Each structure stands twice: as structure tokens, then as C-alpha cells.
Amino acid sequence: MKKIFIFFISMIYLNGCSCFVGSRQNVSIMTNVPNSKIFANGEMVGHGTAMFSAKRNQNVQIMAQAEGYYPAYSMIDSNLSTTGILDLVGIFVWLVPFIGLLTPGSKALDRQNVAVELVPVQQVPDLFKEHDFTLCTYSASFHNFSAAYCSSTEFD
Structure with a gap:
């Protein structure tokens, strides 16, 4: 009887853990250019290096830009956290954890750093200025990856 009582009490206190997790999570961003401007979801959060608090249950889009550099982008996704998974498992034993899944604490950002x-x-070399060249510049980004591609074409 004592084991059943302990089990019952632990189910009440251990389920719905996500309710007790904060709704925000700290994120640290660093760039290779000290004077770059860092934006998170469109709001400026710092220069060169930034630390800010983001909502756990929302994706975060990061953009860094500096004069003389192509803008760089990164995305942090929000997924079910460990406490959210525990709440999900707890639903099958006891229905109380369902409340925890409705809170932001059931989510976590994929990356904190x-x-x-x-x-x-890239600057146009003097060699290209003497000839009739066209420089094509393309900037692409995918999550953490940013790249610039430059090519030249000669016209007769």
C-alpha cells in the first residue's frame, strides 16, 4: 500500500513538468566581424557578439550584416523539449501532463550558441576594369551557411 501511495504522489508531482520551465531561453550569437550588426527576428540585439532571451516556442531567424560584407543568415528551430517528451509519456499514465504540453516550457530551441x-x-580587380567584363554576384544562405559567388563574362 505504501508503494502505491508513493507512486501516486510521484505521478502528481512529476507530471506536467513543462509548466515549471521558463518560457524563454538564452541564445548567444557570435560573428567574425566585431562591428557587425546582429538581428534576431528583425530586432537588433547587438554588435559582433550578442546574448538575448528568445521565446522557446518560436523559431528564431538571425541576420548579421556589416559594411563591406554580404549579410549572413541563420535559423534556430523550436522543437519538443525533454520535459515536453516526459509530459507526453506521462499522459498515458496520468492525464495531468497534458497541461504541460500547452505551455512554452514544452518546447526548446535547437541551438543556444x-x-x-x-x-x-569582393572588390573588382583593375584587370577587369580595363576589359568589357560583367561581374555577377550572388549571395546565398542556408541555415549556418553563407556564401558569395562571383564570375566574369567577356562580351565581344
């Missing part, structure tokens, strides 16, 4: 590398804009 993000490094964003800015790529310098």
Missing part, C-alpha cells in the same frame, strides 16, 4: 560568418564583398 550560434556562430555566423560574414563573407567580404
